[in-house]
Amino acid sequence: MHLFLLLILPVPAVIGQIDPGMTYLQKEASQPAGYGGFLLTRVFLEHCRYALGMEDGRIKDEDITASSQWYDTTGPQYARLHCDNGDGAWCPKGPLEPSDSQYLQIDLKKLTFLTLIGTQGRYAGNLGKEFAQEYRLNYSRDGQLWKSWKNRQGQGVLFGNKNTYAVSSNDLKPPIIARFVRVIPVTKLSSTVCMRLELYGCPWDDGLISYSAPVASLNDSTYDGVLDRRKLSGGLGQLTDGMTGLDDYLMTRQFNVWPGYDYLGWKNDTPGTQEYVEMEFVFDGPRNFTSMKVHSNNMFSRGVKIFSSVSCWFKLRLNSPWEAEPVVFKTVLDDRNPSARYVTVPLNRHAAKYVRCRFHFADVWMMFSEISFLSEDTILASEIPEIGTSAPDEDISTTITTKTAVPSSSDSSEEGNMPILIGCLVTIILLLVVIIFLILWCQCVCKVLEKAPRRILDEEVTVRLSSCSDTIILQTPPVPPRSRHPPAGTTHADPHYERIFLLDPQYQNPVALRNKLPELPQSAEASACGGGYAEPDVTQCTPHQCFNSSAPHYAETDIVRLQGVTGSNMYAVPALTVDSLTRKDISAAEFPRQQLIFREKLGEGQFGEVHLCEAEGLPDFLREGSPLQDRDRRSVLVAVKQLRADATSQARNDFLKEIKIMSRLDDPNIIRLLCVCVSSDPLCMVTEYMENGDLNMFLSQREIESTLTHANNIPSVSLSDLLHMAVQISSGMRYLASLNFVHRDLATRNCLLDRRLTIKIADFGMSRNLYSSDYYRIQGRAVLPIRWMAWESILLGKFTTASDVWAFGVTLWEVFTLCKEQPYSLLSDEQVIENSGEFFRNQGRQVFLYAPPLCPPSLFELMMRCWSRNILDRPTFEGLYQALRPQVNP
Structure with missing residues (x-):
């Protein structure tokens, strides 16, 4: 009966969650780290780029030390990015000589996965002149054994700054796993240097500090331990660098390396x-x-095959013997699917600090690219096993057998019961054969049905999302206890394998996909339903009309437009000519460009840049009702979008269109155009800039309000604050929807906050390098925020108010997770696209975001409505606003 239940019960496909800050060391936890929660680390390098606390003060002054300092006002505590306290930076004592090794040391307090470092010179209100043109990095996991960082080509010197104010960022390839980091400025001539910096990465909750292995034929080129007698020991390397190898091991994800490098x-x-x-x-x-x-x-x-079996022994202390009995796991070998995959080996809650595993060959070669562990970080005394005396050097069987004691009975009774037992066994075997046959038959029928045409809202669609013959259902790790709505799903025949999905060839070639489909009428192609913000005087199609156009299409042209001139998305409008745009179309005043003082480059696009500037005398140029009109004549921080000199005439036209649109927006929760500089080149638009930056960074640096946060002076927000933010975002989107504008990139990174926590929806996120990992690049040109996009936007190129509602649901999810992780963080970009195909097929296998612990159940139900497969079932922004507003305390 138990076997029967195992055969017929479906296994739900679920999503895990990600650790704060980061991440993406991915963590499935019922409790925070340090409280006995389950920990599983698998690193996504493109997402593990969160500031670790130099700039915002989370790294305390006492944790920042240096080998020397020139004055007390240039001590190590002043080496914080974008901060001008003291004399503006850390400066080592005396002119730095080429032979010197002066260093700035940061104690991160725990093991951390470092992927990026940003440096500045000493600005000091434009009085500073010192910066480091080059520097090296040393790091340590215990504060005693120090290692020197080198890139994949063996070079250890990083390029620094070219001036005193601009930030120079360096990706660490390979990344560093360390607690202590030393930044060592390098100079070729005797000179004075000063530095400010920020470290980026995420916590290393896996807890692994070293692995040992025999020297491989495909070697561990980034290993930071020692090589002795053909054995690597005491370090970490390619098995923990977050880079999984490709199906073809001769193909690599790195440039300028040899074949097989990833393994x-x-x-x-x-x-x-x-x-x-x-x-x-x-x-x-x-x-x-x-x-x-x-x-x-x-x-x-x-x-090359996965290992045939693995045996693992455990011990708690270095001088203790290994446990007598190993945990043995035998894999199911696969000779039909050549894809690389994760093999999950159960370790049965063994308590240990040291783990030794023997991986047995199944063929000539065995290749690994990543190893990670799921564990609890506390040990219960009752769970500590008795330590045996035998070590794994003995010949141990690769199977585990269990002996069952049978009560004794008389020979006559045994002989009498034997025919009955044989009959029962034969009956059970026949039943199992029938059940297996029925299951196989059902699977065959399902495959045939999957190949039949599907319908979307009763209209036939002929686009092929993926072939049923090569589709393997995504299996994600076990659902965390806090997830209240695990979606139903199915698994591969072997539950220990995880499919690494490859992007369907038709997605890699949008033109080929589009050629398979009937063309839309020209009016539909040019409509605002396929492209970003649109003018209200243009005829808009309703979501239902947009959805039921003559055929689905990929709309590659519209998607490319999503990037914008300056890396944003707010400019796109239907066809207009430059001649149709006159000065009277722009209600903002002309501002003297000489009164704009450059402070920082926020981002850039193909033909333009976004700068943080100070505007002197700005209130004199503002129209009535402007939020800055009542300020005095002191300078005001503003964001300035500027068109570069090499911009094409089309880019210039698009930039003017964006100015025209922005000048018409007037809502407390939408970023405002304050003034322009269009009388001469370069063209500029000046918009509001909020003191608290974007909502993503603001929330990711805070915890939920509690007595603990008050007692320790930890930056925090209350549940009421989060609800108030949700209401403001819905209010701003309600205003855009009333004008038939489609944002197309709604997310917390595009919501700015002032000091009173007023939110204004903007569009800077796409232009900022900090959020580059939130966008998926198509053929090196278009970038798409696919983790926030509705399935019809990904697959059909349809951008409507209804797709903005989907993105609003994801944005709410970000808010109530305090932006501690990226949506669908356990899925790669390709798997997110695969998941949109499951929404299209609507067979119950699509993966939803889990319910955040801070989120009230009624609010999560509202999010789920935003993610309805049928766009007519999604709420409107007016409905969302009316549903959210009563939940906010006055």
Whole structure:
């Protein structure tokens, strides 16, 4: 009966969640780190780029030290990015000589995964002249053993700054796993240097501090430990760098490296690894291990397979013997699918600080690219196993057998019961055969049905999303306890494999997909339903009309337009000529460009840039009712979009269109155009800039309000604050929807806050490098915020108010997770696109975002309505505003 239930019960497809800040060390946790929660780390490098606290003060002054300082006012505590306290930076004592090794040291207090570093010189109100043109990095995981960082080509010097004010950012390839970091300025001539900096990354909650392994035929080129007697020990390397290898191990994700670089590969005729490869893992403290995940190559046509079995031993202390009985796991080998995949090895909650595993060959080669562990970071005394005496050097069987004691009985009774037992067993076997046959038959019928044409709102669509013959259902890790709405789904035949989805070839070639479909009428192609903000005087189609156009299309042209001239999306309008745009179309006043003082570059697009500037005497040029009109004549911080000199005539036309649109927007929750500089080149528009920056950065640096945050003076927000933010965003979008404007990139990164927590919806996010990982690039040109986009926007190129409602639901989810993780953080970009295909097919296999713990159930139900597959079932922004407003306290 138990076997029968296992065969017929579906396994839900679920989503995990991500650790604060970062991440993306991905963490599935019932409680925060440090409180015994389950921890699983798998790094997504493009997302693990969050500021670690130099600029905002989360890294305390006492945790920043230096080898020397020139004055007290240039001490290490002043080495904070964008801060001008003291004399504006850290400056080591005396002129720096080429042979010097002066350093600035930061204690991050815990192991951290570092991916990026940004540096500045000493600005000091335009009085500073010192900066470091080059620097090196040293790091340590324990504060005693220091290692020197080198890139993948073996170079250890990073390029620094070219002036005193601009930020120079360097991606760390490979990334660093460390607690202590030293920044060492380098100079070729005797000179004075000063530095400010910020570190970017995310917590390393995996706890793994080193692994040991025999030297591989495909070597670990970034390993930071030691090599002794053909064995690597005491370090970390490519198995923890967050970079999974491709299906074809000869293809690499890196430039200027050799074939097979992403993998560690052992051959079964290498001395010491004829039968198995033995690896030892050391952690920062005792843990209860629940599973191990190993990303393995399976290109069996070249003699590469996942391991046939693995045996793991455990111990709590260095001088203790290994446990007597290993945990043994035998894999189900796959000779049909050559895809690389994660193999999940259950570790049965063994308590240990040291883990030793033997991976047995299934073919000539065995190749790994990543290894991570799921564990609990606290040990219960009752769970500590008795330590045996035998070590894994003995010959141990690769299977676990359990002996069951049978009560004794007389020989005559045994002989009498034997026919009955045999009959029962035969009956059970026949039933199982029938059940297996029915299951296989049902699967075959389902595949046939999946190949039949689907209908969207009773209209036939002929686009092929993916072939049923090669589709493997995505299996994500177990659902965290806090997720209240796990969606139903199915799994692959082997639950320990996770499919690495590849982008469908038709998505890689949008033109080919579009050629398969009937063309839309010209009027539909030019309508505002396919492109960003649109003028209200243009005929707009309703969501239903947009959805039921003659055929779905990819709308590649519209998607490319989404980027905008300056990297934003607010400019796109239907066809207008430059001649139709006159000065009287722009209600904003002309502002003297010489009164704009440059402070910082916020971002850039293909033909324009966005700058943070101070505007002197701005109130004199503002129209009546402007939020800044009542200020005195002191300078005001503003955001300035500027068209570059090399812009094309089309870009110039688009820029003027955006000015025309912006000049008409007038709502307390929409960013306002204050004035323009269009009488001469370069063309500029001046908009509001909020003191608290964008909502994503604001919330990610805060915790929910509690007595603990008050006692420790931790920046916090209340649930009432979050609800108030949600109401303001819905109010701003309600205003845009009333004008038939479609934003197309609504997210917390595009919501700005002033000091009173007033939100204004903007469009700077796409232009900022900080949020580049939130956008998916198509053929090197178009960028799409696919994690916020409705399925019809991804697959059909349809951008409507209804798709903005979908994005609003995702934005609400960001708010109530305090922006601690990216939406669908456990899915790659390609898997997000696959998931949109599941929304299209609507067979119950689509993956939804989980319910944030801070989110009231009624509000999560509202989010789920925003993600309705049928756009007619989604609420309007007016309805959302009316539903949210009563929940906010006066």
